[in-house]
Amino acid sequence: MNDYKKIKNKTGIAKAIKSALTYFGLTLWGIAVLFPFYWMIQNSFKSFAEYNSESIPKFLPSVITFENFVTAFTAVPLGQYLLNTLIFTLATTIIMITVITLAAFAFARLDFKGKNAAFTLLLALMMIPNELVIITNFATITEIELRNTFLGLILPSVTSIFYLYLLKENFAQIPDELYLAAQVDGSTDFNYLIKVMVPISSPTIVTILILKIIECWNSYVWPRLITDDEAYFLVSNGIQTIRESGFGRENIPAMMAAVTVISVPLIILFLIFKDRIMEGVSRGGTKG
Amino acid sequence: MKINKNIKGWLYLLPAFAFVGVFMLYPLIDVLIYSFEEGYNFASGEFFGVGFYNYQYVLRDPYFLQALKNTFLLVIITVPSSTALALVISVGLSSIKWLKKAYQTIFFLPYVTNTLAVGLVFMILFKKTPYSDGLVNFFITSLGGTAIDFIDGAYWAKMLVLCIYTVWVVLPFKILILTSALASVDETLYQAASVDGTPENRVFWKITLPMISPTIAYLVITGFIGAFKAYSDAVALFGENLNTAEMNTIVGYVYDMLYSDGGGYPSFASAAAIILFCIVLTITCINLIVSKKHVTYGK
Numbered sequence: 001m002n003d004y005k006k007i008k009n010k011t012g013i014a015k016a017i018k019s020a021l022t023y024f025g026l027t028l029w030g031i032a033v034l035f036p037f038y039w040m041i042q043n044s045f046k047s048f049a050e051y052n053s054e055s056i057p058k059f060l061p062s063v064i065t066f067e068n069f070v071t072a073f074t075a076v077p078l079g080q081y082l083l084n085t086l087i088f089t090l091a092t093t094i095i096m097i098t099v100i101t102l103a104a105f106a107f108a109r110l111d112f113k114g115k116n117a118a119f120t121l122l123l124a125l126m127m128i129p130n131e132l133v134i135i136t137n138f139a140t141i142t143e144i145e146l147r148n149t150f151l152g153l154i155l156p157s158v159t160s161i162f163y164l165y166l167l168k169e170n171f172a173q174i175p176d177e178l179y180l181a182a183q184v185d186g187s188t189d190f191n192y193l194i195k196v197m198v199p200i201s202s203p204t205i206v207t208i209l210i211l212k213i214i215e216c217w218n219s220y221v222w223p224r225l226i227t228d229d230e231a232y233f234l235v236s237n238g239i240q241t242i243r244e245s246g247f248g249r250e251n252i253p254a255m256m257a258a259v260t261v262i263s264v265p266l267i268i269l270f271l272i273f274k275d276r277i278m279e280g281v282s283r284g285g286t287k288g
Numbered sequence: 289m290k291i292n293k294n295i296k297g298w299l300y301l302l303p304a305f306a307f308v309g310v311f312m313l314y315p316l317i318d319v320l321i322y323s324f325e326e327g328y329n330f331a332s333g334e335f336f337g338v339g340f341y342n343y344q345y346v347l348r349d350p351y352f353l354q355a356l357k358n359t360f361l362l363v364i365i366t367v368p369s370s371t372a373l374a375l376v377i378s379v380g381l382s383s384i385k386w387l388k389k390a391y392q393t394i395f396f397l398p399y400v401t402n403t404l405a406v407g408l409v410f411m412i413l414f415k416k417t418p419y420s421d422g423l424v425n426f427f428i429t430s431l432g433g434t435a436i437d438f439i440d441g442a443y444w445a446k447m448l449v450l451c452i453y454t455v456w457v458v459l460p461f462k463i464l465i466l467t468s469a470l471a472s473v474d475e476t477l478y479q480a481a482s483v484d485g486t487p488e489n490r491v492f493w494k495i496t497l498p499m500i501s502p503t504i505a506y507l508v509i510t511g512f513i514g515a516f517k518a519y520s521d522a523v524a525l526f527g528e529n530l531n532t533a534e535m536n537t538i539v540g541y542v543y544d545m546l547y548s549d550g551g552g553y554p555s556f557a558s559a560a561a562i563i564l565f566c567i568v569l570t571i572t573c574i575n576l577i578v579s580k581k582h583v584t585y586g587k
Contacts, residue, residue: 019383019384022380022383022384023384025376025377025380026377026380026381026384026391029377029395030391030394030395032456033394033395033397033398033456034394034397036406036409036410036413036456037397037401037406037409039409039412039413039423040405040406040409043412052419054420055419055420055421056420056426057420057422057423057426098303099303099304099307100304102300102301102303102304103300103301103303103304103305105300106297106298106300106301107301110293110296110297110300111293111297112293112294112296112297112298113294113297114294114298115297118301118305122308125308125312125313125316128312128316129513129517129564129565129568131517131539131542131561131564131565132315132316132319132561132562132565133311133312133315133316133319134315134546135315135319135322135542135546135554135557135558135561136314136315136318136319136322137311137315138546138547138554139318139554140310140311140315155307155311156311158307158311159307159308159311159312161308164304189296214400217402218401218402218403218404220403220404220520220523221519221520221543224543225543225546225547235402235405236402236404236405236520239402239404239405239408240404240523240527240528243408243527244527244528250417252412255408255412256409256412259405259406259408259409262402262405263401263402263405263406266400266401266402267397267400267401269400270396270397270400271393274393274396277396277400278392278396278464281399281461281464282464282465282468
């Protein structure tokens, strides 16, 4: 009996040590994740003079100042960048969801010639990297003189075959009986789509919307190619401009303020919808 | 009635296919054509001839070779290390109950943040300036080392920062996928092992790992594809002029050829993009063959 107690105690201690080590390791990575955000925020509240006088970086500002945020909005058109990004993000997302809802409905519910071939073609195109098609898109948009316009930014960013696929799978799960009942009631296909399918699939639609918003908000390559007029810059391009020339290269606190302003909207969106976002991504999303 | 049905179906598909046709299908064919047109001029739309000159040029261009080397190094270092680290973190995460949700949320945060914005913060953490060595160097010097210029200094130092940042960026996705894979392993297998008194190490290697091996294979494949397409992480750390910084990637080379100070060469850009696509395709096929041998699928 004594031996048994000893063994039990031993495993108890081993378990406690193991669990402590696990928490320690996880906390370490948690710090690694959060630290850049902390550094960004705390430096955005330091004055320019204070930051530059620190030969050893300090972990907190001695005096909190908001001057960097004022500089961020006045020295560079940060407000303009944010507004542009908002317009781009909303327009792209709305057009995308309209287009894919119609297509997903056709694939999931309607019966017509060439449906399977069309769907296979789309699935095959899902493998094609964006880098391959962006060259021609650049040429196309340049040719029809849509550089430095919202249309030029938005149109090539709409296509998202993966989200179409996700929505089609969701639509396909809605039982046939509902459709047949609606047809008996004399409801048109379009009405059925809007009044029945979209509401039933709203969790998936919301997930898709949020993922697309994140993708648009962070997009960098296409906007960089297609805009060289500051009036159409998105936040990502804005950051690069700020970095290369914006506040004079040395004004790090103002840069950090700008970066904080740019990051906060997405972090808030994430905290509100974190379950939806994480579930959506784990269903096979990739980093856009 | 039947024709009507077909027209209706395609009418619903029309907007989607208009976008796909103009911005995906047509460009796909066009990029191939571009890559074989020699001396193509963007403004006039003229070219001299047809052949492999663009590929030859790109493959001899020192900037492309540099980009190729950087990209391969980045892939070889970050894919295994990030997958292993994600596995360790996910196993830890799955073994705890208290605060699990909070840790999960924090770990996922980098996924939703702007790569360029946080990259700027990383640059500041690692950068050495005349008036301050930066935070990372402060730790290095207080541990007795000498300060290193990570952003404008030696090649290996710059590559190290790029790798660290890439791992930081790709980890949230991997942790999320692995955690949900670990949660879906059949509980009865663990119960059987505990009845048999199997040591935990053995349980991990003989049950957990084989059960989640399809997920690991998936992460390795998508990890390779993602790492080969690296670009904006490097821009975030070293600025837009990546050739000068010796930190360009293949994708960066494509965009530089297309549009930047030295740009205006869609043919070279297309050739480079197709070379990249072939590399990725080859690696993915190898991955699939290897994983077929080592992965335990289903029940």
